[in-house]
Amino acid sequence: MLNTLLIYTAILPLVLGVFVAISARAPQPLIQVVVAGVALLIVYYGLEGLPPFPPVASKHKLFYGLLAIGAVSLIPRVGVAAAIAVAAATVIWIGQRRLSGGAIPPGFVALVLPLAATWFAARPTATDTGFIWPVPILVWAIAGSIISVDGGYIGSGQVLGALAALTGGALLATYGGLLAKLANRPGLSETATALFIAAGVAMLAGTAFFAPKLSVPAIFLQHLVLVVPFFAPRIPVTHPLLRPVAIGVVSAIAAAPAVLVALFS
Amino acid sequence: MTILKSTIAALALSAVTMPAMAADEYKLHENHTWVQFAVNHAGWANARGIFRGVSGDIVFDKDDVTKSSVKVTIAAETVDTNDQGRDDHVRSPDFLNALEFPEITFESTRIEQTGDKTAVIYGDMTMVGVTREIALDTTWNAEFPLPWDANTVKTGFTATGSIDGTIFGMNKLTEFGLGPVVEVFIDAEAIKQ
Numbered sequence: 001m002l003n004t005l006l007i008y009t010a011i012l013p014l015v016l017g018v019f020v021a022i023s024a025r026a027p028q029p030l031i032q033v034v035v036a037g038v039a040l041l042i043v044y045y046g047l048e049g050l051p052p053f054p055p056v057a058s059k060h061k062l063f064y065g066l067l068a069i070g071a072v073s074l075i076p077r078v079g080v081a082a083a084i085a086v087a088a089a090t091v092i093w094i095g096q097r098r099l100s101g102g103a104i105p106p107g108f109v110a111l112v113l114p115l116a117a118t119w120f121a122a123r124p125t126a127t128d129t130g131f132i133w134p135v136p137i138l139v140w141a142i143a144g145s146i147i148s149v150d151g152g153y154i155g156s157g158q159v160l161g162a163l164a165a166l167t168g169g170a171l172l173a174t175y176g177g178l179l180a181k182l183a184n185r186p187g188l189s190e191t192a193t194a195l196f197i198a199a200g201v202a203m204l205a206g207t208a209f210f211a212p213k214l215s216v217p218a219i220f221l222q223h224l225v226l227v228v229p230f231f232a233p234r235i236p237v238t239h240p241l242l243r244p245v246a247i248g249v250v251s252a253i254a255a256a257p258a259v260l261v262a263l264f265s
Numbered sequence: 266m267t268i269l270k271s272t273i274a275a276l277a278l279s280a281v282t283m284p285a286m287a288a289d290e291y292k293l294h295e296n297h298t299w300v301q302f303a304v305n306h307a308g309w310a311n312a313r314g315i316f317r318g319v320s321g322d323i324v325f326d327k328d329d330v331t332k333s334s335v336k337v338t339i340a341a342e343t344v345d346t347n348d349q350g351r352d353d354h355v356r357s358p359d360f361l362n363a364l365e366f367p368e369i370t371f372e373s374t375r376i377e378q379t380g381d382k383t384a385v386i387y388g389d390m391t392m393v394g395v396t397r398e399i400a401l402d403t404t405w406n407a408e409f410p411l412p413w414d415a416n417t418v419k420t421g422f423t424a425t426g427s428i429d430g431t432i433f434g435m436n437k438l439t440e441f442g443l444g445p446v447v448e449v450f451i452d453a454e455a456i457k458q
Contacts, residue, residue, distance in 0.1 A: 056394040152353030212356040
């Protein structure tokens with residue numbers, strides 16, 4: 001039982017993340033987006049199985065939302081904008097039964113923040129080492145996972161935990177490559193990074209709408225982590241290889257209020 | 266005299282033309298209805314729970330029980346497993362998905378009489394947006410007026426059944442070492458209308 005949980009929540013996504021990072025070496029950048037999109041679907045399948053079509057419940061809709069987000073990310077030039085639009089539509093689709101009842105859960109409003117961050121994550125910066133966005137995304141997904149589990153929705157916590165492991169796998173491979181001087185390019189392209197945030201927003205929608213005991217302040221505070229990339233290049237470090245670690249520490253500090261509020265509210 | 270004759274004639278006519286009124290209508294007495302369940306927990310023990318919000322209607326034809334019917338609605342959020350944290354998880358989309366699908370319903374489709382006071386009630390159960398047929402082995406226990414109120418007649422049933430949670434899409438049951446077969450125990454009292 002525990003083995004199954006560990007395999008599909010952590011180990012499989014971690015390994016898939018390594019493949020996503022390796023796919024950055026493919027001649028076509030879009031290949032990594034395809035690999036990342038397929039990895040997200042495999043992660044979902046491992047945790048929830050193949051959903052029915054048409055989908056019955058919100059968690060089934062997530063699979064088709066991830067499929068659509070991944071597919072539109074492949075559109076040249078407008079892929080990220082399309083992914084954001086589809087992620088927003090997926091969020092509304094997932095929450096349809098609550099929204100149609102006239103309720104606007106506050107957690108739903110909070111999802112606007114990471115959606116906006118998706119746009120910035122896809123903008124290349126001169127100082128981008130491949131860690132500026134992925135490290136905070138890793139921490140953001142972990143925080144979302146904890147908030148989901150604490151809110152009573154363990155399944156959503158698993159999916160978000162798997163996203164964290166997926167990102168972590170890509171980061172490990174990238175960092176390992178840097179240490180071994182095998183590669184000097186980012187493990188995650190801007191589009192793949194944006195895809196991960198957009199997917200994370202869709203995953204978080206399940207928690208925002210249907211977690212029985214959601215901490216609303218926590219789901220707002222969680223997105224503080226996504227502010228870190230805006231000043232991460234200016235974090236002082238003694239060696240460039242320490243920057244990812246420093247970003248991780250700062251991200252963890254930014255995520256702490258959300259986690260603490262979730263656990264103690 | 267003419268009026269008396271007419272009345273007798275009318276009564277005689279109605280006795281011939283009107284069908285027998287054997288079917289009685291009942292409403293579940295919510296405070297005296299227990300819908301409980303047990304699900305094996307990783308082989309250690311059977312985890313048990315109860316739904317506290319149950320309502321429903323029964324049409325009970327004692328002359329021909331196959332013409333009876335049952336319709337029950339359970340508020341999914343009223344699940345109680347004696348632990349708040351576990352209740353929250355059971356209400357989540359991993360299991361009952363109570364915010365998205367607030368009601369669990371059962372509507373009988375056919376009844377097979379198996380004894381003087383026993384029957385199998387087949388019906389459509391709708392849970393987490395999925396409808397599947399289930400069967401409930403049912404025993405009619407007793408019916409009589411309340412000792413302190415002769416005008417209120419109460420009847421009572423006991424029913425049991427087994428439901429495979431995965432046919433309703435609850436795949437997480439096995440992942441968390443539960444079931445997946447859920448045993449259901451129902452004790453219901455109903456007031457004649």
